[in-house]
Every structure is written in C-alpha cells, then in structure tokens.
Amino acid sequence: MLYADTVESEVLVHKPLFIASVFVVVLSICFMVNLTGTTMGELMRPVIGDPLESGLYGRFAIAFVIAMIFCLNIALIGFAHLKVQIAIVWAELLLLFLAFFAVFNLSLPFILQNLPFLITQGVVTTLYISAISLVFASTIGIIAAIAKLSSNGFAYGIATFYTSFFRGLPLLMQIYLIYLGLPQLGIIMNAVPSGILALSLCVGAYMTEIFRAGIQSIDRGQWEASRSLGFGFGLTMRKIIMPQALPVIIPPMGNTFIGMLKDSSLVSVLGVWELTFLARTLGQATFHHMEMLVAAAIIYWILSVCLELIQSKIERYFARSKVR
Amino acid sequence: MTVDSIHQVERGRQSSLKAPLDGLLPGSSPDRKSSSRRQAKLNDRVIEARNVSKWYGGFRALTDVSLTVRKGERVVICGPSGSGKSTLIRCFNRLEAHQEGEITVNGIRLHGKMRDLAAVRKNVGMVFQHFNLFPHMTVLMNCMAAPMWIKGVPETEAKRLALKFLERVRIPEQANKYPGQLSGGQQQRVAIARSLCMEPAVMLFDEPTSSLDPEMVSEVLETMTSLARDGMTMVCVTHEMGFARSVADRVIFMDAGLIVEVGAPNDFFTNPQHPRTKLFLSQILKH
Numbered sequence: 001m002l003y004a005d006t007v008e009s010e011v012l013v014h015k016p017l018f019i020a021s022v023f024v025v026v027l028s029i030c031f032m033v034n035l036t037g038t039t040m041g042e043l044m045r046p047v048i049g050d051p052l053e054s055g056l057y058g059r060f061a062i063a064f065v066i067a068m069i070f071c072l073n074i075a076l077i078g079f080a081h082l083k084v085q086i087a088i089v090w091a092e093l094l095l096l097f098l099a100f101f102a103v104f105n106l107s108l109p110f111i112l113q114n115l116p117f118l119i120t121q122g123v124v125t126t127l128y129i130s131a132i133s134l135v136f137a138s139t140i141g142i143i144a145a146i147a148k149l150s151s152n153g154f155a156y157g158i159a160t161f162y163t164s165f166f167r168g169l170p171l172l173m174q175i176y177l178i179y180l181g182l183p184q185l186g187i188i189m190n191a192v193p194s195g196i197l198a199l200s201l202c203v204g205a206y207m208t209e210i211f212r213a214g215i216q217s218i219d220r221g222q223w224e225a226s227r228s229l230g231f232g233f234g235l236t237m238r239k240i241i242m243p244q245a246l247p248v249i250i251p252p253m254g255n256t257f258i259g260m261l262k263d264s265s266l267v268s269v270l271g272v273w274e275l276t277f278l279a280r281t282l283g284q285a286t287f288h289h290m291e292m293l294v295a296a297a298i299i300y301w302i303l304s305v306c307l308e309l310i311q312s313k314i315e316r317y318f319a320r321s322k323v324r
Numbered sequence: 325m326t327v328d329s330i331h332q333v334e335r336g337r338q339s340s341l342k343a344p345l346d347g348l349l350p351g352s353s354p355d356r357k358s359s360s361r362r363q364a365k366l367n368d369r370v371i372e373a374r375n376v377s378k379w380y381g382g383f384r385a386l387t388d389v390s391l392t393v394r395k396g397e398r399v400v401i402c403g404p405s406g407s408g409k410s411t412l413i414r415c416f417n418r419l420e421a422h423q424e425g426e427i428t429v430n431g432i433r434l435h436g437k438m439r440d441l442a443a444v445r446k447n448v449g450m451v452f453q454h455f456n457l458f459p460h461m462t463v464l465m466n467c468m469a470a471p472m473w474i475k476g477v478p479e480t481e482a483k484r485l486a487l488k489f490l491e492r493v494r495i496p497e498q499a500n501k502y503p504g505q506l507s508g509g510q511q512q513r514v515a516i517a518r519s520l521c522m523e524p525a526v527m528l529f530d531e532p533t534s535s536l537d538p539e540m541v542s543e544v545l546e547t548m549t550s551l552a553r554d555g556m557t558m559v560c561v562t563h564e565m566g567f568a569r570s571v572a573d574r575v576i577f578m579d580a581g582l583i584v585e586v587g588a589p590n591d592f593f594t595n596p597q598h599p600r601t602k603l604f605l606s607q608i609l610k611h
Contacts, residue, residue, distance in 0.1 A: 219456075221452060221454050221455075221456035222456060222458065224419055224450075224452065224456060225450075225452065225456035225457070225458070225515075227417075227419060227445065228417055228419065228445060228448070228449070228450035228452075228519075229445065229469070229470040229474065229518070229519075229522065230442050230445040230446045230470065230474045230522070231470070231473065231474065232438065232442065235473055239469070239473070240458055243460045244458075244459065244460050318460075322504065
C-alpha cells in the first residue's frame with residue numbers, strides 16, 4: 001500500500017462532477033456500441049419493444065440504463081469500508097466473467113466428465129514440471145547472480161552470456177532446441193526432462209537478474225559489519241545478505257513463478273500430457289474446444305491465485321522486522 | 325605515555341625506527357609468525373603499523389603511516405574529513421587493503437589470506453558511524469550471532485554473554501526488539517555490545533557519534549568512556565574533543581594521509597606544535 005497522506009480526501013466517487021463524467025463516458029460508449037442484439041436488449045424488451053426494431057431510441061435507452069446502474073453501483077460502493085469495497089468489486093467482476101462464459105453455452109456435463117482426468121493427469125504434470133523447474137531456476141539464479149557480481153572474469157563471462165542467451169530467445173525456441181537439438185550431440189532426453197531443462201534455464205536467467213538486484217540493494221555497511229565480526233563470504237551471504245534481500249526479491253520472484261506456471265503450457269508442444277495439451281486434445285476430438293479451454297484457463301487461474309497467496313504469506317513473514 | 329612508540333615518517337625526510345621493532349620485521353627470523361607472536365606478547369603491542377601506504381586508484385590516501393597501539397592504550401585519531409583517518413583504522417581489520425608497509429595485529433601480519441584475516445577479525449571489534457546492525461535480527465540475536473557462528477559458542481552461553489554485554493551498555497530491556505525500533509544512540513550501544521560479545525583485544529571506533537543527535541552523543545560517549553576505564557584497548561576516530569581530552573592516552577592528528585602530530589591530550593590541545601594542527605583546533609574549538 002502506498003504511504004498514505006494524512007489529508008482527509010473526499011471520496012472521489014461521491015463528487016458530482018466525477019459521477020457525471022463517468023456517466024457521460026459510459027453512456028457514450030454503450031451508445032456507440034450497438035447493444036440491441038445482446039442479453040441487455042432482451043431484458044429491456046418490455047420498455048423498448050422488439051430490441052432489434054427499436055432503433056436509436058432503443059440504443060439510447062439501453063445505454064442510459066447501463067450508465068445509471070454503473071454510476072449507482074460505484075457511488076454505493078463508495079460508502080462501504082475498504083475491505084467490503086474490495087470484496088464487492090471482486091464479486092461483481094467475477095459475476096461479469098461468469099456471465100461472459102455463460103454466453104458460450106458450454107456443456108457443463110462434458111466439463112465435469114473430463115475434469116477428473118484433467119486434474120489427476122494434467123494439473124499434476126503441470127505442477128510437478130513447474131515445481132521442479134522452480135527449484136532448479138532458483139538454484140541457477142542464485143549461483144549465476146553471485147557469478148555476475150563476482151570479480152572472476154570466467155564466472156562473470158559465463159553468467160552474462162547465459163542470461164543474455166536465455167533471456168533473448170523465445171522459450172518455445174529453447175524447448176525445441178533442447179528437445180530436437182541436443183540429440184544431435186548424442187544426448188537424447190525425454191520430453192518431460194527436456195521441458196524441465198528448458199523452463200529451468202529460461203526462468204533461471206530471469207531469476208539471476210532478480211537475485212542480483214536483490215543482493216545489490218543491500219547496504220555496503222552490512223557486508224562491512226559482517227566482515228568486521230569475522231564472517232566469511234558464505235556465512236555473510238546466507239545469514240545476513242540473503243535474509244535481507246529476500247523481501248526485495250519475493251515480489252518479482254512470485255511474478256516470475258506465476259509466469260513460469262503458465263509458460264509450462266509451452267511444453268505441450270513436446271506432447272507432454274500437461275494441462276494445456278490435455279485440454280486441447282480432449283476438446284478437439286469432440287469439438288468441445290471452448291469447454292476444455294475455459295476449464296483449463298480457470299485451473300491455471302486457481303493455481304496462480306495459490307501462488308499469490310503463498311507469496312503474500314512469505315512477504316508478511318519477512319515484514320516482521322520492519323516494525324516501528 | 326608512549327609517544328616514542330609511534331613514528332610518523334614523512335616521506336623522504338626522516339625514517340627512524342626504534343630497535344624493539346626490528347624483531348617484527350618480515351624475514352628477520354626463520355619462523356616469522358611464531359616469533360612475532362611471542363614478541364607481540366612480550367611487548368604488549370596490539371596494533372603495529374609500519375610505513376603503511378594506500379592508494380585509491382591514483383589518489384594516495386595514506387602516506388607512510390606508522391603507529392603502534394599497546395595493550396590498554398586509548399588512541400584518538402582526529403583530523404579534517406578526507407585526511408585518511410577512517411581509511412587507516414579500516415586497514416587495521418583489513419576492511420581496506422594497504423598496498424605498502426605492513427600492519428601486524430595481535431601478532432598476525434595482515435595480508436590477503438582469509439584464514440589469518442579471520443583470526444584477526446575475531447579479535448578486533450569495530451563500531452561504525454552508521455551502526456550497521458543487522459536489521460532482520462533482534463538485538464539479542466545481533467549480539468549472539470558472531471560468538472555462535474564464529475567461535476562455536478553454544479546458544480545458552482552466547483545468550484548469557486549477549487545479555488551481559490547488553491547490560492554493560494545499559495540496554496538489556498531492548499534485547500528482543502529489532503534495531504529499527506531503537507533510537508540512534510541505543511543502536512550504537514547495541515553495536516558496541518555486539519562487538520564486545522566477541523571479547524576482542526582491541527576496539528576500533530569509526531566516528532561512532534557522527535550520525536547521532538546531539539542528545540544521544542553523550543550516552544554513547546559514556547559507554548565508550550566506561551569501556552576505556554575498564555582497560556579496553558581502543559582506537560577511536562572521532563571529532564569529540566572532550567572525549568579525546570578526558571579519555572585518550574594519545575591524540576593523533578592526521579591530514580592528507582599523513583600523521584602530522586602526536587601528543588598527550590594535554591599538550592595536544594594546549595600547545596599544538598604544527599601549524600596545521602593549530603588551524604584545525606582553532607576551527608573546531610571555535611564554537
């Protein structure tokens with residue numbers, strides 16, 4: 001949260017001018033987009049007659065109603081407490097999305113029928129590929145970061161080349177290179193190890209930069225104090241620098257891991273039975289594309305939310321020494 | 325008073341080293357290290373710097389500085405900013421590397437090898453201008469860390485030690501707080517306690533009161549004075565002239581990387597010899 005000022009500000013959504021301008025903006029947008037053919041038009045049938053026949057009057061009426069509802073909504077939310085506000089906004093946005101999916105006329109029985117397999121096979125594969133890559137990527141990241149900060153030309157050279165190469169190539173290319181290129185050298189790897197290797201190397205390169213920034217953000221005085229007490233490099237790094245760097249590192253790290261979770265879908269090109277691959281193949285056979293894609297999308301989202309929660313938990317843990 | 329034990333050698337002008345130092349010269353004995361250890365014990369020399377020079381790139385920060393600190397001695401180093409006084413004491417535990425001359429601490433000659441360095445740093449406490457406490461650890465843990473991790477002291481013993489020294493600097497009640505919750509003066513006293521927990525042979529103070537509010541300066545100085553009274557060997561870089569006058573055995577004035585003048589506090593303040601010293605003292609004592 002931003003460091004709040006002590007000024008008592010007026011609630012923005014209760015300013016007449018603000019509400020009026022929001023009203024105008026929403027009204028004009030809804031008026032420009034012809035909404036007469038949508039569910040909203042159907043709902044307005046008692047007032048405007050046949051929506052498709054209602055012409056400009058119908059369009060205006062629909063836009064007006066939507067703008068009214070929207071403004072009333074934000075004005076009312078303005079009265080609630082912060083936590084309630086957040087909950088309401090989340091609930092409303094979620095409802096809108098559900099409504100959006102409802103339009104697709106998805107076959108729920110088909111989803112339910114395939115969901116168990118999607119989870120036991122797809123999610124499990126996605127999760128273990130991501131988890132293993134996560135461990136490898138962090139290890140690579142921390143080692144490469146130290147190499148990049150070292151005065152050893154050899155280590156520095158390797159580390160900079162590595163980050164440059166693996167950040168510079170599309171992940172899809174890396175996956176192909178490792179799966180199809182390494183056999184040329186006589187190293188034949190299965191699809192899953194190839195995928196894990198590609199993900200680890202790619203994400204490791206990003207992690208390197210995150211760790212480097214984190215380590216560099218620590219005051220030089222911490223190194224000096226540790227040294228003056230006789231701590232060696234390893235001890236200083238483990239007990240003094242990393243614990244202080246982690247709070248800085250965690251947010252971008254969470255970001256990268258959520259990204260990686262989703263990027264693991266690229267491994268599907270190798271035919272690994274992970275979430276995306278299964279969603280596609282299960283849907284294709286029966287022309288239920290949307291069902292499976294939506295189900296997979298929601299599963300990815302849930303997994304990401306879990307990661308977000310873990311991240312905020314860790315952040316809270318590290319904030320304990322920031323008490324005043 | 326051991327004024328004769330320090331030698332300020334201005335380059336090319338004079339070079340006088342007294343006989344007792346000869347035993348410490350590198351190569352003067354086949355078994356250099358053990359002989360120098362014995363010598364150090366014999367002579368009670370905790371820090372021995374001979375003709376130390378240091379460059380930052382092309383800039384010469386220290387020029388042929390020689391200084392001996394004996395056990396139980398309190399030495400105050402003062403001088404204008406940029407005169408190399410901080411650099412000098414940071415060389416004593418090799419936070420900075422000197423390029424010429426030699427520094428012997430507790431009988432161990434300082435060089436780039438980690439093992440000897442660890443042995444030296446274990447015995448040299450340092451207090452910094454900006455405290456440099458570990459913000460992610462409680463005050464107690466700040467004090468327990470080094471004994472536990474470096475000396476392998478068991479936890480209960482380390483805790484007892486930490487509490488003892490926190491009491492010594494009169495803040496045992498803050499033991500379970502984090503450094504961020506303490507005032508500057510309290511933080512600096514914790515920093516002193518943290519160093520004391522290693523039971524060092526010598527304490528180095530690098531402008532310990534320079535970033536403190538005036539009100540908190542005295543509490544830190546009191547702590548340092550009481551340390552001095554208990555016979556701790558101390559080298560302090562400070563601008564607190566009152567402290568220098570009352571506590572120091574010797575005051576050293578540095579300018580432009582050279583030791584310009586050395587004297588007992590009384591002589592130093594009442595009858596400075598060098599014109600640069602006179603100017604400096606007139607500047608800082610004006611207020």
